[in-house]
Amino acid sequence: MRKNIAIILAGGVGSRLGLSTPKQFFKVAGKMVVEHTIDTFESNPHIDEIAIVSNPFFISDFESIIIKNGWKKVKKILKGGKERYDSSLSAIKAYEGSDVNLIFHDAVRPLVSQRILNDVIDALKNYDAIDVAMPATDTIIEVKGDFINNIPDRSKLKRGQTPQAFHIDTIAKAYDIALKDENFKVTDDCGVVVKYLPEVPVFVVNGEESNMKLTYKEDTYLLDKFFQLRKSELNDIPIDEEMLNGKVAVIFGGSYGIGENIAELLKEKKVEVYCFSRSMNKVDVGNKDDVERALKSVFDKSHRIDYVITTAGLLNKEPLMSSDYQTIQNAINTNYLGTVNVAMSSFQYLKESKGKLIFFTSSSYTRGRAFYSIYSSTKAAIVNFVQAIAQEWEPFSIAVNCINPERTKTPMRVKNFGIEPDDSLLSADKVATITVQSLTSEFTGQVIDVKRDNE
Structure with missing residues (x-):
């Protein structure tokens, strides 16, 4: 040939x-x-x-x-x-x-x-x-x-x-x-x-x-x-279980929804997993001190951190002028400042392990829409932030990527949209699978798409 x-x-x-x-x-x-x-x-x-x-x-x-x-x-x-x-x-x-x-x-x-x-x-x-x-x-x-x-x-x-x-x-x-x-x-x-x-x-x-x-x-x-x-897809890349075996992962927002599914899948692959959230252990990603204490507690126990994943996010679907200021502040603190806090606090550990950092955006990041002004703008900011620090941290062999799932069946979505047909939504376990696949890929600075099988 x-x-x-x-x-x-x-x-x-x-x-x-x-x-x-x-x-x-x-x-x-x-x-x-x-x-x-x-x-x-x-x-x-x-x-x-x-x-x-x-x-x-x-x-x-x-x-x-x-x-x-x-x-x-x-x-x-x-x-x-x-x-x-x-x-x-x-x-x-x-x-x-x-x-x-x-x-x-x-x-x-x-x-x-x-x-x-x-x-x-x-x-x-x-x-x-x-x-x-x-x-x-x-x-x-x-x-x-x-x-x-x-x-x-x-x-x-x-x-x-x-x-x-x-x-x-x-x-x-x-x-x-x-x-x-x-x-x-x-x-x-x-x-x-x-x-x-x-x-x-x-x-x-x-x-x-x-x-x-x-x-x-x-x-x-x-x-x-x-x-x-530009978006990348990982549907055809198998999970390298040998690469994952024995690694240490920290998940912010791991108490339910996509974060919980990621935690379960990583544990199946013999990854040592630590989850943090406001409801689980009163860790707020919008508070840098909380994030730093959480990561230090993991490092003190395991002496390494290979992966840091942040699924924490807030969506309040309503017009801007109907939103009270505290609701707006909470969304910005969690969605954007939380991203910055996790990145800055994770750097020293991921530099040592040549690890990987994963954030989550949304399909709404490409265009601002009515009723989503705060959510979509913070998700756009996450994409730009990921692409920027992927460049800054490339010399340290830290990979930084962003998962972009389409509409996914999660408690947060149900709260904002009510009951929707299952076949119109992604399952949280598929998003978890793609996220874990990304940990064994060579990608950095990428927006990784997750779509339903029929699209």
């Missing part, structure tokens, strides 16, 4: 972005853009090897980044050239004579999804050239000078993305012919195949709007928002 080699094209200098460093080194959601990109390829089971094509001046930077991230699949750092096609040719020459597929991807498209990668790799079983594209939404005009010369049929137009994938013999042959053309011009690798090997069909895989390319300064704001809204 042919090996699939990912070629990460990172030779740009980012002049259009207006930054002092190349755009692939721009930081977003806790990591450099190129780190997010390579993470995606590293975690795909169908990618056998990764090669980075770099501007020669930044090869030492990439060597340091590879060591820091511990990527196993990155085998080569290749020198790029002045033009984009020089980078492609560098990779083609590096793998010349091998029976491989080359999958070219822009380093500055960090949000390429596993779905796109899997579809591209699957298409390589039947085709020797693959592109990724999105339908054109705007009318495209062809001009001559300052005047419209032609308006192509929009239904036949698409916007190209990457990755673009080829059997090495196909792309090598196309470039061999192209380089003999004195009028050779190219904007991407598929264009070379289309022009110089017209007999080879180029299959098109559907892209995604979030698979955007960081090019201009304005793109940084959009990329930030896409990362904020």
